[in-house]
């Protein structure tokens with residue numbers, strides 16, 4: 394799947410896999426919405442009086458369709474390399490499933506008999522682990538101990554009956570592959586719908602990548618991360634969660650990476666109703682507005698969206714609210730180069746030639762971010778010397794690329810204030826790219842909003858009926874097409 398345009402294919406790949414396998418006709422395929430005993434998607438908008446669960450939505454990630462083989466729900470996952478645009482202009486090489494990292498979301502009902510055919514289209518062996526599933530050990534996917542790894546080009550068929558309910562996930566059980574993106578959500582809807590019922594059910598997978606400037610492949614050895622994603626996108630490219638004022642909302646948070654993420658919601662208190670082990674008894678629900686989602690954990694939060702507005706939902710680790718975070722960029726932006734041979738342009742990932750690990754740039758840029766980087770210096774922020782870096786003569790392209798360049802708002806004596814600058818050149822109006830991430834879910838956000846969104850950030854938009862309907866109308870018009878991120882005046886580099 395090449396290029397940004399490949400994103401559409403990526404998203405649709407979940408629907409296309411059966412076709413390419415030439416096993417099933419379209420009529421035999423079912424989307425999760427047709428799941429027996431589950432409410433259809435279309436009805437979800439109007440009916441509130443039935444007993445079944447609403448389907449979960451995973452913004453920016455497709456659902457995995459299935460077909461019925463007798464009483465068995467059969468899914469098909471393909472482990473494969475994926476090109477994914479995590480923000481406009483930053484297409485990276487991840488590993489995922491069916492064209493997406495994280496892989497498509499699987500939704501089943503408690504008690505289902507499930508078969509998952511896993512094909513390995515990676516250049517090396519893999520194995521699929523069903524995280525937290527109480528299934529026979531030979532179905533556990535632990536390479537070497539419960540099964541042979543799935544060889545490149547190979548297949549393993551997993552089959553089990555699921556008696557559990559809750560927010561689960563699947564992932565490669567090869568550690569380095571996990572850090573390349575190989576995880577997906579696996580929602581088990583309860584036989585008896587949770588009370589109180591929710592009107593909205595969302596899934597967000599938390600991931601992190603260390604990707605050196607001008608390199609598209611995550612450094613899975615690294616222990617410091619500069620790209621933090623919700624469902625495979627960083628802010629402002631994440632897609633807001635759209636809810637009606639007054640609805641009860643569930644958000645299922647899943648974390649697979651090297652860090653624990655305190656996820657914070659503005660404007661509402663919520664209760665934690667579930668973990669990676671399923672539903673928690675109501676007696677354990679205490680109010681909060683930040684939930685720590687540890688590595689390999691899931692947390693379900695629920696709240697009544699009773700406070701209208703566009704509310705931020707984000708990881709509260711400060712460095713996880715940034716994009717392309719690398720420690721020397723700040724100082725470099727205020728100097729004409731560095732002794733180590735780096736200027737701001739290269740520090741920000743705009744190398745003109747070669748890659749960060751090439752001979753020319755090699756040791757000066759460092760082969761890792763942080764750990765192992767020889768370009769690191771002991772340095773705190775220091776006064777501006779080179780003026781506004783955004784007016785740097787070597788960066789004429791930024792405006793052309795569609796960013797709404799402007800001047801950061803700084804005081805006249807800014808340079809005399811110890812510590813300046815902190816955020817002046819990191820976020821703000823000059824970083825806005827509203828047009829580049831335009832999509833129905835962003836309709837009506839305050840102009841310039843995107844300049845302040847980065848990393849693990851999105852919105853919960855609690856909307857009055859009229860605005861909600863407007864966005865629903867726009868989404869319908871757009872169909873199931875995923876947003877196409879636009880970089881005006883910029884060619885695809887990755888083809």
Ligand SMILES: [Cu+2]
Nearest residue numbers: 654708710713
């Ligand atoms: Cu975080």
